[in-house]
Amino acid sequence: MAESAAVEFRIDRRSGVATYLQIVQQTKQALRLGLLEPGDRLPTAREVVEATAINPNTVLKAYRELEREGLVEGRRGLGTFVTRTLGSAAAADDAPLRAELADWARRARAAGLDKDDVSALFTAVLDSTFEGNQER
Structure with a gap:
């Protein structure tokens, strides 16, 4: 345990x-x-x-x-x-994506965006990618 x-x-x-x-x-x-x-x-x-x-x-x-x-x-x-996980087998392979996202977040911060700005931008992109244009 x-x-x-x-x-x-x-x-x-x-x-x-x-x-x-x-x-x-x-x-x-x-x-x-x-x-x-x-x-x-x-x-x-x-x-x-x-x-x-x-x-x-x-x-x-x-x-x-x-x-x-x-x-x-x-x-x-x-x-x-x-009692159970929500992780997928692919989660173990996400290191390259995590590194790219961390780099992007650092660039966004350096460009003057604050945490709320980044969150709003990221959410908008997620929404359009996963909800609006599923045929891509």
Whole structure:
């Protein structure tokens, strides 16, 4: 059984996204990237509250949602554990793409874009690539 996973939740109170959904989304991202694997323990509600100053019920709501989706399971007295991953076999081969994206992000920052600008641009490109022009 793995120790507590090295996942740290970052809460953006200005994002307009409910806090519990930020935890759900960040957990799913960690699962997709292979940062969390089956058997890993999520941080306890207390650990998340200490790190983020959010309400413990918010953490529990997020963990219940993840459990409902079949991604984690709570074990009384032991914690909440990952039961399955969202990563694909291709995720292990994404190093070249990650490097290109990191380089692009550095260039965008050097060009004066801030994080919100980059996020908006990236989201617009993703949307047009995956939703608007699927026949490409």
